[in-house]
Amino acid sequence: MNKRSITVPCSIVNLKRIRDFVRKSLKEFGVDGSQTAHLVLAVDEVCTNLIIHANENDARFLIHLDIFKKSTGLLFEFHDWGKAFDYAQYQEPHLDELVSQRKRGSLGLLLVRKIMDNVEFTQEEDHNICRLFKTVPVQESINIDR
Amino acid sequence: MKTTTLQEANLFKVTIQGEVDATSSLKLDQAIKKALDTPDIKGVIVDCKVLDYISSAGLGVFIANHQDFKEQNLRIIPFGLNKQVESTFELVGLNELFTIVSTEEEAVALLNQ
Known part of the structure; x- marks a missing residue:
């Protein structure tokens, strides 16, 4: 299968588990190590935002991630059932403003946008979906299907 | 993630080990901030040799502390x-x-320049 999936409770203690899952999945997909590092980071940032902001770090809720291997790259699809994020209202922060305001947050989505080729947030009837796409060379599927 | 702090002569040293993410960034922040209360130093050197991963939560620690250190000339x-x-x-x-x-x-x- 050209798909890997994981579902975890919305608690930041699970971030490492998600990162390890992405590293393993991308290795199986034959993705280059330096690309993997950036993609792991982007997934970590989205999951951190979904867990903390959309689901208030409440482990009663779940976050689900599918990674699809496509012919031209990788599609990461996140599902959560928390508060929806209004991407249209997002404004990219400036580093000098964060410095003067002594702000520790606000950088996550900036990193995601720098790493990914396409970022989208949508709302379905009962939940939210975030999709990230990255054009990246992936291995032919013969040796990695299971 | 694990941090260790050490005061040496005129500097403060923080060593970061492992992965810094949203679960551990506060600990890193506390470790770096210790330098602000240490008298007679020129600044903090941050040993990242065994830092395997850092997310925006960790980068935010460096950003958020920049101004306070600058104001103390550190x-x-x-x-x-x-x-x-x-x-x-x-x-x-x-x-x-x-x-x-x-x-x-x-x-x-660099710190002693």
Whole structure:
């Protein structure tokens, strides 16, 4: 299968588990190590935002991630059932403003946008979906299907 | 993630080990802030030789402390970053905000300039 999936409770203690899952999945997909590092980071940032902001770090809720291997790259699809994020209202922060305001947050989505080729947030009837796409060379599927 | 702190002569040293993410960034923040209360130092050198991963939560610690250190005339000098961690710093332009060097000797020399 050209798909890997994981579902975890919305608690930041699970971030490492998600990162390890992405590293393993991308290795199986034959993705280059330096690309993997950036993609792991982007997934970590989205999951951190979904867990903390959309689901208030409440482990009663779940976050689900599918990674699809496509012919031209990788599609990461996140599902959560928390508060929806209004991407249209997002404004990219400036580093000098964060410095003067002594702000520790606000950088996550900036990193995601720098790493990914396409970022989208949508709302379905009962939940939210975030999709990230990255054009990246992936291995032919013969040796990695299971 | 694990941090260790050490005061040496006129500097404060923080060593970061493992992965810094949203679960551990507060601990890193506390470790770096200790330098602000340490008298007679020129700044903090941050040993990143065994730092395997950093997310925006960790980068935010460097950003949020920059101004307070600057106001006390103290510097923060990260050193020994692996390629992936250095690339994460560069993605948000932290390499322009901080002088990043390769070795502890370079970090100490820079602090004493």
